[in-house]
Amino acid sequence: MTTDDGTVAGLGEFGLIRTVTESRRQPDSTLLGPGDDAAILSAPDRRVVATTDMLVQGVHFRLDWSTPEQVGRKAVAVNLADVAAMGAVPTTVLVALGCPGDTPASLVTELVDGMWAEANRAGVGVSGGDLVRAEELVVSVTALGDLGGRPPVTRSGARPGDIVAVHGRLGWAAAGLAVLSRGFRSPVNVVNAQRVPEPDYTAGPAAAGAGATSMIDISDGLLADLGHVAEASGVGIDVRTDQVGVPRRLTEVGTALGADPLRWVLTGGEDHALAATFPPFAELPDGWRRIGAVTVPDSGLTVDGEPYHEESGWEHWR
C-alpha cells in the first residue's frame, strides 16, 4: 500500500505515470501514445532519425540553479537540436526518468511539464517513457525525426571553399555558467541561456533545404564541434573572430567577471546553436550568419588563420 504523502513513492509508479500522461495532447504524428508496450510514430520518409542524450543532476544541471521545468526543457532541447542538426524535422520524444523515492511528485510533474513545453515548441509530444527508482535524478531523452525526403546532412560533407556559418547564440550558456558559478543570478537573459537553450528547430531543415554540405549541433563548443566536422570531412576550417563577433551583453559580463567573452563564444557549449557549411555561393537561410571558411585538408582548425591553444570544449570525466 502507498500513502500519498506528496512523494513519488507515495504516489507510486502507476499513479505517477497517470499524472504525467493524462490530458496531454499528442500531435497527429503520434499514432499511439503512452499506455502500451511501445509508442507508434509516423515515419513518412521511410527513414527515421534517432538520437539519445542523458542528463544527470549535478553534472548537467543543478536544482539550485534551475527549476525542474527548466531541466525538463533542456533535456528535450538538447535532443531535438541533434535531430535538427541532421536536417530533420522532429517527430517525437521519449523519456526515461530515474529519481529517488522521496522526490516530490510535484518536481516530476514540473519536469514533465517542461519536457512537454519544449516538445510543443518543436510541434511534437512526449509519446512514451519509463519511470524508475534511482539514487539521483537522471533524465534520458530520445528524440526522433523525419527527413522529409531530403538527404541527411552529416558531419562529413564539408568541402574546401565552403562557407562556414552558424545559427543561434554562441557563448551565452558558458557566460551564464560563469555567472552562476560565482554565486550571481543575473543578468537574467545570460543566466537563463545556461538553464534552457532555445534552439530554433526549423534552422536545421532550412539549412538542409539550402544545400548545407555538413552540419553539427554545437554542444561541446564552437571550435570543438567544428573540429569534429573538419575531422569527419577531412578538411581544415578557419573561423574569423571579426565575423563571429562578441555580443555586447557578453562583453559586459566578461568585464564584470574578469573573463574573456570571446573564449565563451569560441569554446562554450550548451547553447545548442547549429554550425553548418554551405557551398561557396549559397544564399544562407534566415538567421544563418557566416563565421569562416572551409580550408584545405591538413590545415586543421584555425582561428583567424592561427591555431587556437585554449582548452577547446567539454568532455566528460575530464
Next chain:
Amino acid sequence: MTTDDGTVAGLGEFGLIRTVTESRRQPDSTLLGPGDDAAILSAPDRRVVATTDMLVQGVHFRLDWSTPEQVGRKAVAVNLADVAAMGAVPTTVLVALGCPGDTPASLVTELVDGMWAEANRAGVGVSGGDLVRAEELVVSVTALGDLGGRPPVTRSGARPGDIVAVHGRLGWAAAGLAVLSRGFRSPVNVVNAQRVPEPDYTAGPAAAGAGATSMIDISDGLLADLGHVAEASGVGIDVRTDQVGVPRRLTEVGTALGADPLRWVLTGGEDHALAATFPPFAELPDGWRRIGAVTVPDSGLTVDGEPYHEESGWEHWR
C-alpha cells in the same frame, strides 16, 4: 590531460566512445550509425515503434549477481521485448549510459558487448548512444521496430471468448531472484533466468500474423500484466493454473527454499515472456500455449475462476 589508468575517466569520453563503437557491424537497416549527431534507420513501414526503459544499478541489477555483459544483454532485451509485444520486428537500439569516473573502462566495454550480443540476437545493432558521468551506473535503452504493414497489437483489443496464451518462460526470473537473495548461486539455469531474460523476438510478429487481438510483454508479472490487458480492453480474464503449469525445476527450487513456485509463475516479472489473446478458433503459432480465456467485462482478473489475493506484481517505489 588524461592518463589511461583503465578507468573511464582515464580513457575519456571520446576515447571510450571510440572503444565501444569501432569494428562493430551494423545491419542494413542502419543507414547511418554512431559518430554523427543522430543515427538514421530505415522505417519501411512508414510507422516506427519506439520504447525506452532505464535500468539502474541496485534496483534492476546487481554487479555482484550479474556480469556487466549480462546487464548489457538484459537492458537491451527488456526493450526489444516491448517492440516484439506490439507485433513489430526490431530495427535498432540506442543506448545512454551514465557511470562514475572511476568505473573500469573494461566494465563499460563488457556492458556494451552484452548489448551488442543481445541486439545481434534480434538481428539489429546499437546505432547510437551517449556516455555521461553519473554517481551510479544507469543504463537507458531505446528500441525501435517496424510493423511490416501489419496493424499494431495493442493491449486494448481482447474480446470475450478469446484464447489467452503465453510464449516463453514464466516464474524463472522470480525463482532466480529468490535463489540469489538467499545467497545461493545455483541452479544455474534458474539464476541465469534472473540475470538475462531470453525472449524470442520472433514470437511477437508471429502472434500478430496469427491474428492476436491483444498482446503485452510480461515485465510486471503474468497476472499484473494480464490485468493491464483486461483493463485496457474492458474485459475479464481467467487464468487456468492447470494450463499454466509449474515447471519441475521451479517446483524443486520452491521445495528447497520453502516457497510457492506457482506464485513465481503467476506474479514474477522479468522473464519477458509475451502474453496475447487470440480469436476463439485461432491456431496458435509455434511456442504459444493456451493458459486461459477472456471473459465478460467486469468479471475482473481471476485464477481458476476466483479472485487472486496475493501481491500481483512489481511496481517501483513500493
